[in-house]
Structures are given as structure tokens and as C-alpha cells.
Amino acid sequence: MPRTFTLLRTLGRGAHGAVHLAELRDDEDYVQTLAVKRLLPQWTADADLVARLKDEARLLALLRHDHVVRVHGLTRIEGALAILMEPVEGVDLATLVPRTGPLPARVALEVVEAVADALDAAWCTVPPGQERPLHVVHRDIKPSNVM
Numbered sequence: 001m002p003r004t005f006t007l008l009r010t011l012g013r014g015a016h017g018a019v020h021l022a023e024l025r026d027d028e029d030y031v032q033t034l035a036v037k038r039l040l041p042q043w044t045a046d047a048d049l050v051a052r053l054k055d056e057a058r059l060l061a062l063l064r065h066d067h068v069v070r071v072h073g074l075t076r077i078e079g080a081l082a083i084l085m086e087p088v089e090g091v092d093l094a095t096l097v098p099r100t101g102p103l104p105a106r107v108a109l110e111v112v113e114a115v116a117d118a119l120d121a122a123w124c125t126v127p128p129g130q131e132r133p134l135h136v137v138h139r140d141i142k143p144s145n146v147m
Contacts, residue, residue: 044079063122122136
């Protein structure tokens with residue numbers, strides 16, 4: 001089924017890609033709002049970066065956890081590889097803390113617990129049909145990656 005993407009707004013940008021809020025429409029007029037993490041055009045020919053993005057999508061698609069974004073698939077948009085994800089409402093810690101000041105101790109502990117729980121799931125999850133856990137290590141824990 002042919003699909004069209006309409007990028008509604010940019011949610012964030014990094015060195016290699018950008019995340020957009022997008023509307024996906026198929027030829028049956030089924031409309032879905034997704035977050036789309038897309039490689040920037042200058043990186044689409046970088047085989048290592050493309051492989052890493054594919055690995056990220058495959059691993060995230062295997063995780064089912066309240067504190068881990070759900071992945072719905074991979075696609076190409078205007079030639080650039082993109083991960084289709086559920087949109088997440090909220091503000092990341094890098095934006096929130098400068099606005100509001102330090103988090104109250106109880107809230108900070110809840111955030112740390114939620115992040116630790118998600119990291120534990122990434123390490124310990126055994127996907128259906130497999131015998132071994134994923135053993136995923138995040139490698140980029142920082143306030144801008146915590147919502």
C-alpha cells in the first residue's frame with residue numbers, strides 16, 4: 001500500500017538526524033500520527049550509520065516497556081532511512097530543569113528509577129522465540145534523552 005508522509009514539525013535535531021512529528025496516510029485514507037527519526041541527507045550514504053540506525057530500530061522493536069518508545073518500523077522518506085515511532089508527549093530533562101530549577105528529590109528519584117527500569121529491560125528482555133536476553137547497552141544516557 002502506498003504511504004505518504006507529511007512532516008508536521010521538527011521535535012529535535014542531532015548531529016546525524018532529526019526527529020519530526022509526522023502524519024502517515026495510506027491509500028485507504030488511514031491516518032496515523034508518528035514520530036519519525038530520519039537521517040540527515042548528508043549521512044544517507046554512510047553505510048555504518050545506516051546499519052546502526054537499522055540495529056537501533058530492530059532492537060527497540062523487540063522491547064515492550066512503559067519507559068521505552070515503541071517502534072513501528074523502518075522506511076525511507078525522500079531517500080533517507082527513517083525509524084517510525086510512537087510520538088511521546090512531554091519535555092526532556094535538558095529543557096525542563098533550566099526552566100523549573102532542580103527537581104524535588106522525590107521526583108528525581110522517580111526519574112532515576114524509571115530510567116534504571118528501562119535500562120534493565122533493554123539488558124534483560126528475552127524476545128519471543130529466543131533463548132537469550134538482548135543485552136542492549138544504551139550508550140547515550142543524557143538529560144535530553146529522558147522525557
